[in-house]
Amino acid sequence: xxxxxxxxxxxxxxxxxxxxxxxxxxxxxxxxxxxxxxxxxxxxxxxxxxxxxxxxxxxxxxxxxxxxxxxxxxxxxxxxxxxxxxxxxxxxxxxxxxxxxxxxxxxxxxxxxxxxxxxxxxxxxxxxxxxxxxxxx
Numbered sequence: 155x156x157x158x159x160x161x162x163x164x165x166x167x168x169x170x171x172x173x174x175x176x177x178x179x180x181x182x183x184x185x186x187x188x189x190x191x192x193x194x195x196x197x198x199x200x201x202x203x204x205x206x207x208x209x210x211x212x213x214x215x216x217x218x219x220x221x222x223x224x225x226x227x228x229x230x231x232x233x234x235x236x237x238x239x240x241x242x243x244x245x246x247x248x249x250x251x252x253x254x255x256x257x258x259x260x261x262x263x264x265x266x267x268x269x270x271x272x273x274x275x276x277x278x279x280x281x282x283x284x285x286x287x288x289x290x291x
Contacts, residue, residue: 160214163190165197171281173205174198179212184223187216188230195235205284206242207277213247216255224255228262240269241287243280 161180168175174197176190198204217223244260247253260271270287274280 161186162212163193165193167197167201167203168207169201169203171205171284172201172203173207173281173284174201174203175207175209175277177209177212179214181214181218182216184217184227187227188234191231191234191236198237198240204237204240205287206240207245207274207280208242209245209277210252210256211245211248213252213256214249215252216259219251219255221255221258224259225262228259229266231263231268232266236269238267238269241284242269242271243274243283244271245275245277245280246273 161182162178163182163186164177166175166177174194176194178190182190194206198206216227244256247256260268264271272280272283274283
């Protein structure tokens, strides 16, 4: 299986919502996830946005579903440069195995000091959640 051909990561800056949307599809490697984190931190520094919509409905796996890779990426999250003051709305994978892997990854990240994360069903729900978070600040 050639995972490089079946992977996509796209970034969209949503200035009107002070947010960054990241769409991820296919099979990712640990390196893909690390590069995505670096690019996301760069975009956050350039724009000042602290709201992220991560659309991973089309994610199939990270390192072919490796639990070790998910744990390792979760452990590395704190050192990635993400501010704890970020809000991340996640549209979860449709693939059940990928969903389980991502839930585990997020659990490790949260236990290591990740900012607020919410699972949402749509972009509109994500934007409404950001509005609610702004009112709480």
